[in-house]
Amino acid sequence: MSRRIIACEVFKPYLDKLLEESGVEAVDYLEIRQHDHPELLARSIQSIIDETKDVDEILLFYGLCGNAILPLVSKGIPIKVLRVHDCAAALMGSNAAYRKRFEGNPHKRYHCLSYGERDDEYFARTSPEYRKISEEYGEDNADYVFSMLYDKFSTPVTYIKLGLDGEESQIRRKEEGYYSVIEGDLGLLRRMLKGDDDHVCVTLHPHEKFVGIYDYEEILTTVNRNHDREKTREE
Amino acid sequence: MDQAFYEELILSVTRGKVKDVDRLCREALEKGVSAFKILDDGLLAAMQIVAERWKNGTVFIPEVLIAARALNVGLAILEPYLVLGNQKPKAKVVLGTVKDDLHDIGKNIVGLMLKSHGFECIDLGVDVAPAKFVQAVKESGAKVVCMSALLTTSMIHFTEVVQAFKEAGLRDSVLICVGGAPVTATFASQIEADIFEPDAVTFAEHLERRLA
Known part of the structure; x- marks a missing residue:
């Protein structure tokens, strides 16, 4: 079965490893930062979907991601998306594992190999991002932004370790106590790559749309695109 | 000016x-x-x-x-x-960000809009458990409850708040309003919320009309 893979670059080190195991395929990676802006992310993904031809399916390594995937449309090729809220659940290997960690701990931030690098670069006071905000809006505003985005959430930051090169040095680079390390699980990503597993993904067919469920099991589903119209007629 | x-x-x-x-x-x-x-x-x-x-x-x-x-x-x-002289507030409103969510920028803007439209706000802050919403309504006599979330992972708690009001026998005596970046009209309808609007200004105007 031929397919196209579109993924958030947060998954790059892990998909590179898994695809090495199962035979190399090209992946279209989209910037992590796009997750800050769900509408833009949806447009970026949809434009890749729209230009895709001659494959049997499209695998999307995204979850609900702040509802970014809800507007997506299949114009012929089925689209499979991870049945998760976000990348933290995907890297922990299950929604149940994520729920256990998340509930009662909303202060926690999660890092992993790709996110850790992004944070070092993106959030540090010495980063280009800080300098950019500081130059444009003043140091006081830059400090405020960084305190809201970064300092507000308590440490230790939960680091999801998946046994890849570079993780240990990343963890060591941070001051002691910064990271609380947990073992992740690539099982969910692996099963998604194997395909045909409704537990790990939801498939969007033409004439369907995604609908968020927002629990910790089903997460999202699909309904007929005419569903709302039919409902209105019934009423 | x-x-x-x-x-x-x-x-x-x-x-x-x-x-x-x-x-x-x-x-x-x-x-x-x-x-x-x-x-x-x-x-x-x-x-x-x-x-x-x-x-x-x-x-x-x-x-x-x-x-x-x-x-x-x-x-x-x-x-x-922004207080309305000797006028009584149009209604008391309890508002907060739901459990397991610490994001309050949107909630604060809604509070501001409501105050500017003559409502009295009882702001419960962030990470608010369902029972706390119910308790605040019982203590204040508020007729409106506004709750928000930014994370899809915390949206499950909207349903719990609605359920908590049902269990307390107060569901029919309050208007439940929901908002936040991931919240949609479809979701609001699924959890049987009374009011959803995509932005704070439209919401304040809607609430004003509803209670007129």
């Missing part, structure tokens, strides 16, 4: 110039301008611009935070003047 004043105030909010926002709001009040006019034509007009830019993808989270902070500086100055 002339148009140039409001343009300067709007620019000061969008650029995060908190000292200028502070100065301009005080100056306008001293000159007898209504706090509601400063709020509507200055502070909220600025946030409307930021919201449009956000929607178009020309600004990101830092710019929204910077503008919201400047807005709050202006609001703190205007707030004492």
Whole structure:
């Protein structure tokens, strides 16, 4: 079965490893930062979907991601998306594992190999991002932004370790106590790559749309695109 | 105040110039301008611009935070003047961010809109458990409950709050309103919320009409 893979670059080190195991395929990676802006992310993904031809399916390594995937449309090729809220659940290997960690701990931030690098670069006071905000809006505003985005959430930051090169040095680079390390699980990503597993993904067919469920099991589903119209007629 | 004043105030909010926002709001009040006019034509007009830019993808989270902070500086100055004299509040409103969610920028903007429309707000803050919403309504006699979330992972708690009101026998005596970036009209309908609007201004106007 031929397919196209579109993924958030947060998954790059892990998909590179898994695809090495199962035979190399090209992946279209989209910037992590796009997750800050769900509408833009949806447009970026949809434009890749729209230009895709001659494959049997499209695998999307995204979850609900702040509802970014809800507007997506299949114009012929089925689209499979991870049945998760976000990348933290995907890297922990299950929604149940994520729920256990998340509930009662909303202060926690999660890092992993790709996110850790992004944070070092993106959030540090010495980063280009800080300098950019500081130059444009003043140091006081830059400090405020960084305190809201970064300092507000308590440490230790939960680091999801998946046994890849570079993780240990990343963890060591941070001051002691910064990271609380947990073992992740690539099982969910692996099963998604194997395909045909409704537990790990939801498939969007033409004439369907995604609908968020927002629990910790089903997460999202699909309904007929005419569903709302039919409902209105019934009423 | 002339148009140039409001343009300067709007620019000061969008650029995060908190000292200028502070100065301009005080100056306008001293000159007898209504706090509601400063709020509507200055502070909220600025946030409307930021919201449009956000929607178009020309600004990101830092710019929204910077503008919201400047807005709050202006609001703190205007707030004492936003009370409606001897008039009673239109209604008491309990609001908060649901359990397991610490994001409050949107919730605070809703609180601000409601106050400027003559509602009394009881702000429970962030990470609010369902029982706390119910308790606040029992203690205050509020007729409206507003809850928000930014994370899809915390949206499950909206349902729990609705359920908590049912169990307390209070579901029919309060209007339950939901909002937040991931919240949609479909979701609001699924959990049997009474009101959903995509932005704070539209919501405040909707609530005002509903209770008229």
